[in-house]
Amino acid sequence: MPRPKMRTKKEGFKVRFLPFDAVVSVPPYSTLLEAARTAGLPLKNSCGGKGTCGKCLVQIMKGRYETRSSASLPTRLIKEGYVLSCLTGVQDDLTVGLPQFQEVSIGTIVSSRFLEEHKNAISGTYKIDPPIEKVELDIPPPSLENNASDLRRFKRELGKKRPVRELNCEYSALQKLAHAVREKDGRTTAVLFRSGDSWTVLDVEPGAPGKKICGLACDLGTTTVVLHVVDLENGEILGTSSTLNPQLVRGEDVISRIQYARKPGPLKELHDLIIGAVNHLIDEAAQTAHVSVRDIYYASFSGNTTMAHLFLDLEPRFIREEPYVPTFNELPFFLARDLGLKTNPAARVHLAPAVGSYVGGDITAGLLFTPLYRDPEKISLFIDAGTNGELVVGNREWLMTCACSAGPAFEGSGTRCGMPAAEGAIEKIKLEGSGRAVYQVIGNTRPKGLCGSGLVDLLAELFVHGFVDRQGKFNPPKTGERFLHDDEGPAFLIEEGENTFWGKDLVITERDIANLIRTKAAIFSACLLLLKKAGLTFDEIDAFYIAGGFGQSLDIENAILVGLLPDLERNKFSYLGNTSLLGAYLICLSDENRRLVMDIAKKMTYIELNTDPSYMNEYTGALFLPHTQIDLFPSVRQALHL
Amino acid sequence: MPRPKMRTKKEGFKVRFLPFDAVVSVPPYSTLLEAARTAGLPLKNSCGGKGTCGKCLVQIMKGRYETRSSASLPTRLIKEGYVLSCLTGVQDDLTVGLPQFQEVSIGTIVSSRFLEEHKNAISGTYKIDPPIEKVELDIPPPSLENNASDLRRFKRELGKKRPVRELNCEYSALQKLAHAVREKDGRTTAVLFRSGDSWTVLDVEPGAPGKKICGLACDLGTTTVVLHVVDLENGEILGTSSTLNPQLVRGEDVISRIQYARKPGPLKELHDLIIGAVNHLIDEAAQTAHVSVRDIYYASFSGNTTMAHLFLDLEPRFIREEPYVPTFNELPFFLARDLGLKTNPAARVHLAPAVGSYVGGDITAGLLFTPLYRDPEKISLFIDAGTNGELVVGNREWLMTCACSAGPAFEGSGTRCGMPAAEGAIEKIKLEGSGRAVYQVIGNTRPKGLCGSGLVDLLAELFVHGFVDRQGKFNPPKTGERFLHDDEGPAFLIEEGENTFWGKDLVITERDIANLIRTKAAIFSACLLLLKKAGLTFDEIDAFYIAGGFGQSLDIENAILVGLLPDLERNKFSYLGNTSLLGAYLICLSDENRRLVMDIAKKMTYIELNTDPSYMNEYTGALFLPHTQIDLFPSVRQALHL
DSSP states (O other): OOOOOOOTTOOEEEEEEEEEETTEEOOOTTHHHHHHHTTOOOOOOOSSSSSOOTTTHHHHHHHHOOOOOOOSSSHHHHHHTTTEEEGGEESSSSSEEOGGSSSSOOOOOOOOHHHHTTTTTTTOOOOBOOSEEEEEEEOOOOOSOOOOOOOHHHHHHHHHHHHOOOOEHHHHHHHHHHHHHHHHTEEEEEEEEEETTEEEEEEEEEESSSSSOOOEEEESSSEEEEEEEEEEOOEEEEEEEEOOOGGGGGOOHHHHHHHHHHHHHHHHHHHHHHHHHHHHHHHHHHHHHHHHHGGEEEEEEOOHHHHHHHTTTTOOOOHHSTTOOOOOOOOOOOHHHHTTSOOOOOOOOEEEESSSSHHHHHHHHHHSSSSSTSSSOEEEEEEEESEEEEEEEEOSSSSSEEEOOOOSGGOOSSSSSSSOBBBTTTEEEEEEETSSSSEGGGGGSSEEEEOOHHHHHHHHHHTTTBBBBBTSSBHHHGGGGGEEEEEEEEEEEEEOOSSTTTOOEEEEEEHHHHHHHHHHHHHHHHHHHHHHTOOOOOEEEEEEEESSSSOOOOOOHHHHHHHHHHHGGGGGEEEOOHHHHHHHHHHBBBHHHHHHHHHHHHHHHEEEOOHHHHHHHHHHSSSSSSSGGGGGGHHHHHHHHO | OOOOOOOOTTTEEEEEEEEEEEEEEEEOOBBBHHHHHTTTTOOOOSSSSSSSSOEEEEEEESSSOOEETTTTTTTTHHHHHHHEEEGGESOOOEEEEEEEGGGOBBBBSHHHHHHHHHHHTSOOOOOOBBSSSEEEEOOOOSSSSSSSOHHHHHHHHHHHOOOOOOEEHHHHHHHHHHHHHTEEEEEEEEEEEEEEEEEEEEEEEEEOOSSSSEEEEEEEEEEEEEEEEETTTTOOOEEEEEEEEEGGOOOSSSSHHHTTTTHHHHHHHHHHHHHHHHHHHHHHHHHTOOOOGEEEEEEEEEHHHHHHHHHOOEEEEHHHTTTOOOSSSOOSOHHHHHHTOOOOOEEEEEEOOOOOSSSSSSHHHHHHTTTTTTTTSSSSSEEESSSSEEEEEOOOOOEEEEEEEEOGGGTSSSSTTOOOOOOTTTEEEEEEEOOOOOEGGGGGSSSEOOOOOHHHHHHHHOOOOOOOBBTTOOOOOHHGGGGETTTTTTEEEEOOOOGGGTOOOOOEHHHHHHHHHHHHHHHHHHHHHEEEEEOOOGGGGGGGEEESSSTOOOOOOHHHHHSSSSOOOGGGEOOOOOOOHHHHHHHHHHHHHHHHHHHHHHEEEEETTTHHHHHHHHHHHSSSSSSSGGGOOHHHHHHHHH
């Protein structure tokens, strides 16, 4: 190890933690664990700094360091700069990555083929018609006879190409106008924002269009945040970036974040975390897209109501207090510069409209990407199993919706072996009779954990093989040598440490299984109750659209087997992935979708489950595999001879 | 003199110059003159720092100082902290006022009596109907049955009182909404901005209206800047403040400022100077008005096209280059926070529309305050004799306008004895046969100089008594002992130093007189040419409205005598004062006036004099008292037996 630079003791060192960009100064010879705690980051450590539990693992990205060796760390990881923070002294300025919060590269199912296939089926439109457009004009030079102002001559030429009643101009664009209309013999490219027949010049450049004009679509998820940079002229997705929501350090679900944000300081902290994360994603995606962040003039966000409030630095407490009222559900546009977004400062920012405190813009946007609202007669059901579960039933004529606290288990959070559908995640898994697992990993790496679809598979396989009973308890005689008992209680060995990425056994505990069952029970019982309220049975539903962060490979058969989805004809189900992001993308693409999503939000009737006493009964009944009332799952009963 | 605080030599001291808020750090024992030069302030000094010319006079407002005595400084001024900066060493942090740029308190002719008299005569309306209004609402608390968002419940209540189609909300107001609608049992006061049936919430507070909502009206003059703080609910002017335009240090007229602003740095400097001055005036007027600057939600500015460009940090060079084209003439609204104005950050900012490079918002706004545009038949003429002279002829059906470079002589700049119509200015003056002056001073103090009306009087009196000839040259035999010869050439003694405020002789030089004659010639010849272009003679004009910074006491008879105004029936003339400010005030008062001023601007046809060869002929002819063609001034010929 090379010697660190000499410093006087008083100076101390700066440690920068990624992905949060949290920077702290610490005295020399502090441990990295101490530095993380100074920064307020929740690095776990259960062995008291002895280097045995291995939970305080971090990766040194930059800077020189010295660390003591630990038996719990495989050489492979040591070579990649991973250290146990409790055994590592700070002797230089360091940049340190926290693996559990590190950038995740989440695959999205938006591909040109997919779009092509669904173009004519979904509720939204694929017509490229964003409210921002680039117009090339030839502005005649002024003369003594035609000495109208630059803006007037601009308006005159624009009027020949577009129906302009009123023309406004961003202050920053006005400052560039005189040069723009003169530098290239009057050839001028303007970026315009349209609202009816009123137009606003957002930007202006001399010459022919030399660069793309872009928008961004971003899903502000409770657990993950995903962002596309979009070419507004052809709808092409030029760059994608994603991250775990850094607010996770202050609570895994919206309720705990609302609780945390009760005071202005912590609220501001959560706001800064999400704005910082989004800005980081903008940078990253723009870089991939080879565009400047200043070329982004439109930003379409979707997120649940709490996320929208935190994103806007609005106190969310009344969302949680009866009668559960948000500050706002919808507003036309915000200004990027007011929010501190790292796009063009004049960019217009749209948030998909919410219906209420527990059905947010992620759902209304998501509906744009289902065929649900397209049909005037057929009745469909839409389930978004995110950290919160939201359900919508109806068609073009009517829509009913409800929400439940599902928990982030299927998004890969809240279970020890779970992770988002990112590189290293097991997305499909089968168990042999011996319990040995055969699986498929995203990116074909050693497995780091399981994403939602893998967890559904695993739960189904454990159940089918009788390794767990209908209550989700292990059946020790059958599990054989895969049955363990670690510090969190009974567990099942999925893969041995020597074959995993982190070099540690990959296990699922009984507590994890209970968590998964609670999540599926919350969703299924909400589904059952919503249909009851609508006076419908499952059979009357023509189509089930499932959204959520399961990953691309959700196995419908297994989802029915564990009782997450109802036992119906398999061809009624479609798994659509991150519909919130896809909806935000559609809104970015076409202003017609923005108006449509408003209509959708207006038409939705919200059913409050929190105050319905029968919900708890339904929920308790669903805490079994697949359900207490096995009659609800005839095909499962038959297959498993229950 | 008490000893200054001990400082080490290295530290140096801070010197703050008012009214510019220019702060410089200088080494100890620098002179104040050196400090002023470091700050880039144009303090004159013609004796080379010997303390004899007395031109580098400054006033120490704060801080300890030591100065050497000078014979040129009266004891009275020494007592008030005045020193010669070349004789004063910097030995402490100092705040220093520059007398020639100090705050001027300019009387305006807006008084409730005046308004009352003119209410029904002017082109604008006095109906109080600004686009900003305060509304008190009782927002019902949310319940499980009525759990609409805060904004939705707000909109519902607002809809009962106002025709609301679309409701938008400033981001900052949205952040306050949840608490505002809850804190006082739902009683909420909102400040709203109206545009058609689309409304924007600018601010929101819990409880009944506790404070005023204000606007401001500001005339951005080339030489002086005057500002009113206005109660938007009753139109009352709550506070007034004024200052010399600090851009004066970079040029006295718009042409020299355009020249100075050719590079981005100097442009930014001029922009910062005017924004700083306006913010200073806002502070001052708000303090007088006993309101918070945050209660100012609307700002109406009027100024010539160059001033508007400098105010907005827009490069003005194309205003000056043929074909004289500004960046813009009119735009609906700017945001105070984009411009860095010290009002409420959400305040809407309006600039009165310009017609072109040389007829700006000061003229269109000014026309609101004349009866010119009211009448569909009678033809009137409007002359604004500011630093630029602008003229308008016409009625409700048609308007023709032109501009000329008058120079700031009648505003008190550009002549040695001139000053704005502020305290200490001689506003009326008569000469006795001996040449002794009898005069009236604003504020009844010792005279500091003469404002425009005083200068017109003085020129007329010098002419009537034969002290100057028709070319403006002194007639030495007649002037007797009042005739001097100082370092600027021949001069006439108006008042002796022992009776003046600055302790120095008040004189008018032949150069000053030439300057005044050039100014009146520019205006009169433009007037003559404009009428020619309109195919009219003076006799066909029903009314002459005169605006400008002459002061309140312009003597029409004398103005005709010197050939500034045409020789017509005296009752056709009205002197209206600062119509630009009055127009900005009217726009602030009522949105109808804002629409009206747009109509006015649209209807105006601009006549370019710069390119008209006959203008120079007309101008040369007018460089006499009253004019080369004495036939144009029959009453003067008769009175003076010319």
